[in-house]
Amino acid sequence: MRKISLIIGLALLSSVACHAQEGYQISGKVSGMADGTLLLIANEGEKPDTLGTIGVKNGTFVFTGKVERPVAAYLSPANGEGMIPLILENANFMINVSNAGALIQGGKQQELLSRFTRISQSFMAEQAKVAAEARQPGADVAALQARVDQAYEASVNATLELIKAHPDEYATVHVIALGIDSETEEGLRSKYELLGEAARATVPGKRIAAALEQYGKLAVGEVAPNFTLAKPDGNTFSLHDVPAKWKLVHFWAARVESSRRDNADLVKLYLQYRPRGLEIVSVALDDNHAMWKQAVGLDGMIWTNGSDLKGMDSGIARLYLVNDLPAYFLLDAENRVVARGMALPALRDKLAELTRKRKKQE
CATH class of the missing domain: 3.40.30.10 (Glutaredoxin)
Structure with a gap:
C-alpha cells in the first residue's frame, strides 16, 4: 500500500487566502530562536536559490520582495538547522513557529496546499490509531486492516477530487510532484492527466512529465537504459x-x-x-x-x-x-x-x- 506523498516538513496547521498584490511580505515569530540570520530559499529547480537574507531579532523577522509567479520555497536559519516550507507568491504571510509546529497564514496557494495536507494528515492519524489498536490483546487484525484500506481509499478519492477542482493551481501540481518518488506510474499518470495546461507548464509540471517520459523508456519492449x-x-x-x-x-x-x-x-x-x-x-x-x-x-x-x-x-x-x-x-x-x-x-x-x-x- 502506498501512502499519499505529502512530505512538506513541519506540519502546516492552517492558512488563510489573501488578495493578490504587487509583492510579498512575510512576517514571522519563531519561539526560542536565538538572534541570527534567516534565509528565504526557492526550492523549485535542481539547486536551491536564495531569494533573501534577513536578521532575526528576538525571534521576529520580516521578508519583503516580489516573485513573477508562485514558487515552492522555505525559510531556514543560516546554519541549516530546520526549515519552514511554503508556497511563495505576492501576498502577505504571517508565520508563527512553536514547538507545536508552524502556523502559516496567507496566500491562495498556501491555503490550497493546507487542504491537501489535511487530507494526508487525516489518513495518517487514522493509520496511527489503528496501529495502536492492533497492539491490544485480541485485536481483530483483518477488521483493522480493512479500516486502514478504507481510510486510504477515502484519502485518495479526496485528493483526486481536490485536483479536479483546482487543475491549474500551482499548489496542485506541486503536491503531485512531491509524490513522484513514492507514486506508482499509473497513479502519477492519472493525476497528471487531470492537470490543466497552465499547471503542466510549471517547473513541477515539467518534472512530472519528465518522470512519465522516463517510465515510457522503461516500458516492456524498450531497450533498458545502459549504465x-x-x-x-x-x-x-x-x-x-x-x-x-x-x-x-x-x-x-x-x-x-x-x-x-x-x-x-x-x-x-x-x-x-x-x-x-x-x-x-x-x-x-x-x-x-x-x-x-x-x-x-x-x-x-x-x-x-x-x-x-x-x-x-x-x-x-x-x-x-x-x-x-x-x-x-x-x-x-x-x-x-x-x-x-x-x-x-x-x-x-x-x-x-x-x-x-x-x-x-x-
Whole structure:
C-alpha cells in the first residue's frame, strides 16, 4: 500500500487566502530562536536559490520582495538547522513557529496546499490509531486492516477530487510532484492527466512529465537504459556489455535489511537458471563500500555486482525510477525490457515461461 506523498516538513496547521498584490511580505515569530540570520530559499529547480537574507531579532523577522509567479520555497536559519516550507507568491504571510509546529497564514496557494495536507494528515492519524489498536490483546487484525484500506481509499478519492477542482493551481501540481518518488506510474499518470495546461507548464509540471517520459523508456519492449558501475573490487562493467540470454537487474541496499530478504532465493534462482543463460546484475544503493562488499559476500551474491556508492541519490536509481527495494527489471539478450515491477516469485514464473518457449524454438 502506498501512502499519499505529502512530505512538506513541519506540519502546516492552517492558512488563510489573501488578495493578490504587487509583492510579498512575510512576517514571522519563531519561539526560542536565538538572534541570527534567516534565509528565504526557492526550492523549485535542481539547486536551491536564495531569494533573501534577513536578521532575526528576538525571534521576529520580516521578508519583503516580489516573485513573477508562485514558487515552492522555505525559510531556514543560516546554519541549516530546520526549515519552514511554503508556497511563495505576492501576498502577505504571517508565520508563527512553536514547538507545536508552524502556523502559516496567507496566500491562495498556501491555503490550497493546507487542504491537501489535511487530507494526508487525516489518513495518517487514522493509520496511527489503528496501529495502536492492533497492539491490544485480541485485536481483530483483518477488521483493522480493512479500516486502514478504507481510510486510504477515502484519502485518495479526496485528493483526486481536490485536483479536479483546482487543475491549474500551482499548489496542485506541486503536491503531485512531491509524490513522484513514492507514486506508482499509473497513479502519477492519472493525476497528471487531470492537470490543466497552465499547471503542466510549471517547473513541477515539467518534472512530472519528465518522470512519465522516463517510465515510457522503461516500458516492456524498450531497450533498458545502459549504465556503467564499479564492482566491489574496483573494476567497472556496463550493463549492455554483460553477455546473457536473460538479465535480471536487481536493485537493493546492504544497509536496508528488508531489501536483502530476497537474496537467498536469488541465489537459488541464479543456480537454477544460470545454465540456461541468466545473469543477475545487482545494483546496490549504498554509500558505504565496506558494508556493501561484506553483504555481497555474506549473502552469496556470486553474480555481477555494482554501485556508485551514492545511496538513494544514485543516478542509476533515478534512471530506473526506483522507489522501493528490492526492485527488479528482466531484460532479454538485446537489453529490451521483458518484465518490470514484479515480485521475485512472479519473475521466477516469468523466467520459467520464457525458457520453455526458447527451448521449443531451439
